[in-house]
Amino acid sequence: MPPTGNLTFAMSSASVEEILDAFADVLRHKLEKGETVKVPHLGTFSVEHERSKVVQENNARKLLPPRDVVVFDSTQH
Amino acid sequence: MSGSFVQLIAERLEISESEAREKLDALLTELRSRAQDQRVRVPDLGWFEEREGTLTFSPSPSLRRHINQRYEGLSPQPLPPKAEPAMEDGEKSESGASPPPAQRESDESPGTDTDSEPKERTQKASRERTLDSFHLILGILLLALLSGLGWFVFNQQIPLTSGRSSGADQSAVDTTDTTLAASASAGQQESEENPRTSSSPQQPTPSDDTSASTASPRDRLNLPSGGWTIVLASTANLTRAQKIREQYEGRFADSKYFLDVLPSQVDDTKRYRVVLDQFGSKDTAFSTLERLKDTLPEGAWVLSLSARDS
Numbered sequence: 001m002p003p004t005g006n007l008t009f010a011m012s013s014a015s016v017e018e019i020l021d022a023f024a025d026v027l028r029h030k031l032e033k034g035e036t037v038k039v040p041h042l043g044t045f046s047v048e049h050e051r052s053k054v055v056q057e058n059n060a061r062k063l064l065p066p067r068d069v070v071v072f073d074s075t076q077h
Numbered sequence: 078m079s080g081s082f083v084q085l086i087a088e089r090l091e092i093s094e095s096e097a098r099e100k101l102d103a104l105l106t107e108l109r110s111r112a113q114d115q116r117v118r119v120p121d122l123g124w125f126e127e128r129e130g131t132l133t134f135s136p137s138p139s140l141r142r143h144i145n146q147r148y149e150g151l152s153p154q155p156l157p158p159k160a161e162p163a164m165e166d167g168e169k170s171e172s173g174a175s176p177p178p179a180q181r182e183s184d185e186s187p188g189t190d191t192d193s194e195p196k197e198r199t200q201k202a203s204r205e206r207t208l209d210s211f212h213l214i215l216g217i218l219l220l221a222l223l224s225g226l227g228w229f230v231f232n233q234q235i236p237l238t239s240g241r242s243s244g245a246d247q248s249a250v251d252t253t254d255t256t257l258a259a260s261a262s263a264g265q266q267e268s269e270e271n272p273r274t275s276s277s278p279q280q281p282t283p284s285d286d287t288s289a290s291t292a293s294p295r296d297r298l299n300l301p302s303g304g305w306t307i308v309l310a311s312t313a314n315l316t317r318a319q320k321i322r323e324q325y326e327g328r329f330a331d332s333k334y335f336l337d338v339l340p341s342q343v344d345d346t347k348r349y350r351v352v353l354d355q356f357g358s359k360d361t362a363f364s365t366l367e368r369l370k371d372t373l374p375e376g377a378w379v380l381s382l383s384a385r386d387s
Contacts, residue, residue, distance in 0.1 A: 013108045019100045024122040026082065026126040032143050037082055040098075041105045043132065047144055054156060061159065065151030070123075072134035 031070055043074035279339035296335045298355050303383035306339070307353040309374055315340075318349035326349065328372055332366075355382065 017060045027045060036046040051057045087097035111117045112125040112132055119125065123136040142149075216331040297304065310321045318338045326336050334354040341348050353373070363380040370377075 015100065016104070019086070019097075021102050022086045022120065023101065023104060024119050027120055028088060028140055028143070031140065032083075032146075034144075039082060039101075039105065040108070041102055041135075053349055054118065059158075060154035060269045063156055065148055065152040067105075067148055070136040070144065072132075072136070072141065073310070074132035 034068070043072055046071050046073075098233050142280055296337070298337045298339060298352065298382070300382060302355070303357040303381075305359050306380050306382055307356075307362055307369075307377055308350045308375065308380045309336075309353055309377050310337075310351040311341075311348050312351075313348050315349050318351050321351045325353070329353070335371075350380070352380065353377075 022063050023039075027039070028039055030063045031045060031047055033048045036044060047068050050067050053064050055062050055064055058069055083098045083101060084094055086101055087094040090097060090100075108117055108119075108125055109127075109132060113127045116124045117124045121137065121139060123134055123140055126133050126135070151325075219228075260345045300352070309325055311319065312318050314336070322336045322338055327337065336354075337352055339350040341350055353369075354365070356365065359379065359381070366373065366377060367378055
């Protein structure tokens with residue numbers, strides 16, 4: 001497990017927090033609306049729908065409800 | 078798309094788009110760099126991490142929850158064991174780990190071949206229930222049929238077993254008057270339609286005033302002899318006719334007249350007429366009716382035996 005840390009920069013702290021907050025806020029807002037977001041130098045974020053499905057766990061069957069998942073493609077187009 | 082994203086950042090920070098692009102590029106370059114050897118957390122968004130040379134992203138629980146708001150409240154539901162594991166995993170079905178029959182029935186899902194056996198059992202049970210119901214209804218119908226048959230036979234035997242009785246019940250006689258009054262006019266019409274009145278050939282058996290008084294006691298009509306009779310009552314119930322006959326037999330026990338029950342067919346209905354004696358002529362019958370009017374019911378009428386329906 002690699003170490004985990006918050007993203008910090010050598011730039012002025014105010015600018016870093018502002019750009020980080022704006023990046024997260026705009027991206028999150030777009031994903032919540034189900035839109036696909038292409039971020040330059042990073043990748044493409046999208047939301048895909050997964051239908052309900054039956055899974056088998058330890059001889060027990062479960063019906064999982066449908067859900068939306070965030071898909072990230074780091075390929076630079 | 079990218080331009081719009083950068084534009085949104087610029088609007089959010091109230092800076093120019095070029096400045097926003099510059100700061101964003103610096104941010105993402107640092108992020109990619111750090112993600113190569115550690116998980117980088119972006120608050121309220123998720124984690125970035127490079128795995129096998131590929132940058133990956135894991136959304137935060139908050140983001141997952143927000144994009145699934147319309148499915149909020151839904152949770153995994155436990156399901157009963159499958160009837161046939163072969164439905165999804167053929168190897169498991171060969172291992173013989175199939176659930177007990179009771180569980181298979183509870184996990185019944187329509188339209189699958191694996192559920193054919195429980196379905197056949199259900200259909201068989203349904204057929205058996207239907208068969209039992211059929212037998213029950215058949216038994217009830219048979220019982221009703223036998224009851225009706227027994228009632229019919231019992232009623233047919235009454236005339237053979239009933240005898241003369243001296244006990245007259247005046248109240249019961251009064252009830253017959255209604256029947257008499259209702260059919261009196263018809264009886265009169267019936268007798269009027271018969272052209273053979275006093276001119277009809279005299280038969281030795283029917284009585285007239287003189288022969289009736291001297292004739293040997295008689296208790297039954299002699300239909301082939303024809304003639305006339307006096308109808309006291311008419312009913313569709315043989316038992317009731319017998320009772321009326323017994324009532325009047327008590328009144329005429331000491332007289333020369335006899336009473337009988339005469340079956341007749343009237344408009345597809347079998348009726349039983351309680352009649353008094355048999356007379357050789359219409360005049361004799363009418364004179365007898367007139368003479369006995371205080372003893373006979375008010376609606377009594379004269380009937381020609383030669384013109385009978387039955």
